[in-house]
Amino acid sequence: MLCADQDLADVMQAVQNETGDELLRLDRLIQQYREDPRLHFLRGSILAGIGRPIEALSSFREAVKLAPDFAIARFQLGFFLLTSGEAAEALSVWGPIALLPDGHYLRLFVGGLTHLIRDEFPETIAQLEAGIASNQDNPPLNRDMHLIIGRVRQIESAGPVAGSADSSMSATSLLLGQLTGSGRLH
Amino acid sequence: MKLKRDQGVEIVSDPDRVEASLWRRLRFEGNERCRETLFTRYMPLARALAAKYLKAQQTRSIERGDLDQFAFEGLLQSLDRFNPLKGVPFSAFARPRISGNITDGMARMSDMTAQLGHMRRSRRERLVSLQAAEISGDALDQLADLAFDLAIGIMLDDTGIVESADGADNRVNVYEGLAWRQAQAALTEEISSLPENEGAVIQHHYQNGLNFATIAELLRLTRGRISQLHRSAIERLRRRLRHFQER
Numbered sequence: 001m002l003c004a005d006q007d008l009a010d011v012m013q014a015v016q017n018e019t020g021d022e023l024l025r026l027d028r029l030i031q032q033y034r035e036d037p038r039l040h041f042l043r044g045s046i047l048a049g050i051g052r053p054i055e056a057l058s059s060f061r062e063a064v065k066l067a068p069d070f071a072i073a074r075f076q077l078g079f080f081l082l083t084s085g086e087a088a089e090a091l092s093v094w095g096p097i098a099l100l101p102d103g104h105y106l107r108l109f110v111g112g113l114t115h116l117i118r119d120e121f122p123e124t125i126a127q128l129e130a131g132i133a134s135n136q137d138n139p140p141l142n143r144d145m146h147l148i149i150g151r152v153r154q155i156e157s158a159g160p161v162a163g164s165a166d167s168s169m170s171a172t173s174l175l176l177g178q179l180t181g182s183g184r185l186h
Numbered sequence: 187m188k189l190k191r192d193q194g195v196e197i198v199s200d201p202d203r204v205e206a207s208l209w210r211r212l213r214f215e216g217n218e219r220c221r222e223t224l225f226t227r228y229m230p231l232a233r234a235l236a237a238k239y240l241k242a243q244q245t246r247s248i249e250r251g252d253l254d255q256f257a258f259e260g261l262l263q264s265l266d267r268f269n270p271l272k273g274v275p276f277s278a279f280a281r282p283r284i285s286g287n288i289t290d291g292m293a294r295m296s297d298m299t300a301q302l303g304h305m306r307r308s309r310r311e312r313l314v315s316l317q318a319a320e321i322s323g324d325a326l327d328q329l330a331d332l333a334f335d336l337a338i339g340i341m342l343d344d345t346g347i348v349e350s351a352d353g354a355d356n357r358v359n360v361y362e363g364l365a366w367r368q369a370q371a372a373l374t375e376e377i378s379s380l381p382e383n384e385g386a387v388i389q390h391h392y393q394n395g396l397n398f399a400t401i402a403e404l405l406r407l408t409r410g411r412i413s414q415l416h417r418s419a420i421e422r423l424r425r426r427l428r429h430f431q432e433r
Contacts, residue, residue, distance in 0.1 A: 084207035
């Protein structure tokens with residue numbers, strides 16, 4: 001059984017307002033609605049944002065397990081694994097994203113990130129830009145992809161410069177606004 | 187310009203998540219290789235604490251290698267006791283434990299043991315490992331093989347297996363002979379194709395300076411097994427580098 005949209009909206013509002021009890025409230029809701037994938041996804045996002053990555057991953061996995069066609073959760077689970085240095089696992093999680101229609105922004109983002117994993121930088125940029133152009137649903141994700149494109153361009157122009165992700169990138173990608181939009185597989 | 191491999195993954199990697207992933211796989215998914223990766227990741231911390239101890243002890247003759255071993259023991263104990271869900275950074279958790287283990291270790295160490303010195307013990311350990319091979323065939327050939335095996339050990343010491351932690355290439359050294367340098371380069375190539383456990387023993391012993399007991403603890407194998415793996419790795423390297431032996 002899924003929780004009422006209003007309950008979910010209230011918790012999301014608490015997260016945005018940083019009331020401090022958002023996780024507690026969310027956990028109470030999860031106790032009532034254990035099978036609501038949105039709650040687990042939100043929990044994963046909150047935990048990722050407060051530096052509890054082990055538990056965050058567990059929540060993301062639970063969301064995808066409960067709703068294998070919850071595309072945005074699947075995308076974010078893969079992205080979380082990629083940022084954790086588990087590229088092979090990310091690709092495996094992203095597999096079903098290929099079932100989305102041609103031109104779907106998540107499919108294009110996954111295509112771009114797959115090229116990134118293979119160090120194929122021009123293709124990475126092309127696919128991510130195409131994804132950004134077709135993504136009207138999820139502006140925070142576009143910002144993340146812009147950041148990645150910027151990094152790739154830096155590497156391409158500067159040669160071998162080691163660096164890690166801008167922390168703001170992975171944080172924003174996991175925060176709110178992800179539960180809306182056309183994130184379901186077809 | 188040639189780009190470094192895996193740069194794409196690196197630019198999206200978040201160091202905290204990468205570390206959390208190692209802990210998660212070690213603690214909750216039974217991936218023992220992650221323990222080794224975490225150990226290698228925190229070796230510089232252990233070494234730094236050993237160096238700090240050495241600096242503070244001005245009156246007593248102490249060999250750095252011994253301090254490092256105690257620091258590594260402390261690191262291993264910390265790895266096994268750390269709870270990654272508690273929200274404390276591993277370095278903060280491990281630091282006092284490593285320092286404590288160094289202090290305890292030095293107190294336990296008898297003067298005689300201290301005099302023997304880490305380097306001599308380490309070389310003796312290698313010799314025992316290599317001599318344990320089955321005796322057969324011509325004695326002179328065996329001696330030649332043993333000498334070559336020991337030479338491989340010296341080369342490994344010198345190479346630092348191509349790169350030291352700071353990325354510097356240490357291959358060119360006092361042994362400037364072309365053949366020696368060619369053998370070193372070939373050796374470096376061959377190490378990467380050793381079976382996993384043999385490669386790990388060679389890396390940890392020659393590159394990281396771990397004694398067999400510490401490697402045994404790290405890989406959760408017996409000390410005897412580490413000695414066998416060492417011998418097997420050196421013999422494998424010898425077979426692959428036989429053309430240098432025959433020059």
